[in-house]
Amino acid sequence: xxxxxxxxxxxxxxxxxxxxxxxxxxxxxxxxxxxxxxxxxxxxxxxxxxxxxxxxxxxxxxxxxxxxxxxxxxxxxxxxxxxxxxxxxxxxxxxxxxxxxxxxxxxxxxxxxxxxxxxxx
Amino acid sequence: xxxxxxxxxxxxxxxxxxxxxxxxxxxxxxxxxxxxxxxxxxxxxxxxxxxxxxxxxxxxxxxxxxxxxxxxxxxxxxxxxxxxxxxxxxxxxxxxxxxxxxxxxxxxxxxx
Numbered sequence: 291x292x293x294x295x296x297x298x299x300x301x302x303x304x305x306x307x308x309x310x311x312x313x314x315x316x317x318x319x320x321x322x323x324x325x326x327x328x329x330x331x332x333x334x335x336x337x338x339x340x341x342x343x344x345x346x347x348x349x350x351x352x353x354x355x356x357x358x359x360x361x362x363x364x365x366x367x368x369x370x371x372x373x374x375x376x377x378x379x380x381x382x383x384x385x386x387x388x389x390x391x392x393x394x395x396x397x398x399x400x401x402x403x404x405x406x407x408x409x410x411x
Numbered sequence: 412x413x414x415x416x417x418x419x420x421x422x423x424x425x426x427x428x429x430x431x432x433x434x435x436x437x438x439x440x441x442x443x444x445x446x447x448x449x450x451x452x453x454x455x456x457x458x459x460x461x462x463x464x465x466x467x468x469x470x471x472x473x474x475x476x477x478x479x480x481x482x483x484x485x486x487x488x489x490x491x492x493x494x495x496x497x498x499x500x501x502x503x504x505x506x507x508x509x510x511x512x513x514x515x516x517x518x519x520x521x522x523x
């Protein structure tokens with residue numbers, strides 16, 4: 291079945307870095323755009339970033355632009371999120387989510403279970 | 412505050428029909444971008460419920476339906492069941508500034 295499994299979350303100090311991974315299975319990963327979406331504790335959903343199926347086009351929310359980098363390795367069916375200069379307000383569950391299209395239909399038809407990132411001293 | 416506006420909560424008794432709204436503006440829903448709905452059961456990841464205003468993914472019961480009116484969208488649930496108690500989020504795309512996916516703040520559905 292179609293599945294997304296995130297990993298790499300944890301506790302990091304403000305100003306620190308963390309890299310999240312998302313392994314995909316059950317579909318042709320290299321044919322679809324992918325997103326990261328986050329949810330702060332007790333709060334709503336916030337889109338973070340998108341990457342084109344081939345990795346040649348990226349889009350970011352203003353709140354993370356210049357600090358976060360989305361990337362993918364289609365040979366490993368894996369999506370990444372490199373997070374630098376982390377702030378307390380980046381504390382959230384980070385979800386990997388699949389776009390229904392190769393470029394961007396701008397919605398999410400499959401979600402992972404999420405990985406928790408806590409930014410705290 | 413969220414770009415898309417949803418009521419914080421709605422409630423209904425088992426078997427009843429409930430609706431929840433999602434109000435946008437000329438840079439998102441009014442600009443022709445689709446609205447999609449997600450259901451988030453307690454402690455779980457969101458799940459796609461409705462896409463393109465009206466369409467249900469395979470496996471979603473036809474008790475769930477979506478509609479559109481001007482710069483707003485609505486989600487209706489008929490034959491309310493206890494397991495429908497969840498948070499519901501609407502989502503679209505906004506063309507203002509650099510462009511971005513936008514969500515509503517979510518509506519908590521309580522089944523009485």
